[in-house]
Structure formats: C-alpha cells, structure tokens
Amino acid sequence: MAPRAILCPRCRQLIGSDETVCSWCGTPRSAPWWNLVNWSRGLLGNDWQLGAIVTLNVLYFALSLLAGVGSGGSILSPGQGSLFLLGATGTYPIDGYGRLWTLISANYLHSGIIHLVFNLMALRQIGPLASGEYGPSRTFVIYSVGGVCGYVVSYLAGVPFTIGASAAICALIGAMLHYGRSRGGAYGNAIYRSVGGWVVTLFIFGLVFPGINNWGHGGGIAGGYLLGMVLGYAERRRENTLHHILAAACAAVTLAVLAWGAFTTFAR
16 A cells, blocks of 8 residues: 655654655654654643643642542532632732742642533643644643733732633643644644634633633633744744753642642641
8 A cells, every 4th residue: 555645743744645754854754653653642642741731630639629528628529718728829819828829730720520621621632732733841831831821810800719720721722823823824724713713612601601710711822822932833943952941840840839739738
C-alpha cells in the first residue's frame, strides 16, 4: 500500500505521500518515536502536562471533599468552608485575609463532581490541540499564568468568591485563537472558527446560567491570547530552554501553593 499524506508529529506540517522526511523540520517517517506519539495522542495528546493537570485537579477535589466532611460538605460536593481553606479566590479571601496565593490554587478547586467533570472534558478537547501547536512546556505556562490572569481580572471586577479550572482552560482557548489568526490558511482559519465558536458558547452560557464567572473566562482568554503571542507556537519557534524553565517554575510554584493550602487546612 502506498504511503499516505500525514501530519508531522513534531512541527504539525503536512508530509506528502511521496516524501520520506518532513520538508519543514526534517523528521523522518520512520522516526522510532513516531508510533509512540500516535498511540499516546489517543489518551491526552502525548503530553505530560495534561496528565499532571488532570491528576492535580482530581487530587485537590478529593482533598476538598475530605476537608468538607462535617462542615457542610457532601460526598459529591465540598462545602464553602473547605473551599475557602484550600484556596478559593476573590475579593473576600484576598482583601479580607491577604490570601494572594489563591489566584493559583483556585484553578484546582471545584464546587462539585459535575463542575469537575465538565472542566476536565473541556480540557480533554482543547488541551491536546493547544499542546500540539505550542508544545507541552509552553502549554503548561499558558495554562498556569493564563489562569492567574483570569482570576486577576475577576478580582478587579469585584467577584467575591470563585473557583474552577475554567479560567486556565479559557487561556488555552485564547492561545488557540491567536494561533488560528496568526497562522491563517485553511487550517489556521478552521482552528480560529472552531475555537471562536467555543468563545461564543461560553458567552451564551454565562448569560443563561447564574454563578458563572464571566470575568474569569474573559480574563483567561485575553491572558492566553497575549501569552500565545509572546511565547510563540511551534511553526514559528520551537520550544527552547527558556520555555522549559518557565514550565518548571510554574510547576514548582503550583505544587508549593497547593501543598500550602492542604497543610494549612488539615493542620488546623
């Protein structure tokens, strides 16, 4: 059977059916890691950071349920008290208690199992797409810093109490908006239209359903768009040492903040 045209797993450019190597980055069709890349993409896009994000969200949700036992929480939903202790953000925790670190921890807290599952499903959709174009390190930086941007905007807008991974997920959406618009062409325009549809859906959801933090969503999208511009994507600039260092710094700060939230909650 004649070889077919495929996307290069390294640079995401098209490799023609008559080409033995990618004409953009030189990756051969027979690269030993090719099959591993294609197999693992079926899980979470072959990216360590997506698995780490999912794991942290699930573990922190479990801790919030445990902290909520006997204080108004249930088996599927932690109480507001435990959410506050573990790091919910907003004007109330920051202005009233100086808990500035909650701008990070709030990205890993959820009000219930449905909230958690909905956000993880959204991450499953946008995460591999973003990672395929920006790479794992830049994607983690966009997710982490973009989530903080969303909650900074939310704080400035006066939202008193808020949680959820949606601000960080919206940062990935913003980064993909930049990618689609910057890349152009049939593929870039298709990405831009598709991701733009998600933005419209988020906006409609925010109008219809109460309790949705539209400021956090908007701030996340704006932050992700700007981060996508600054960090660049794979077709323009490969991931480099600086990107890896930034990702490691984001991981270290995130783990430290979550560990602090857990310690201060359960050491009481």
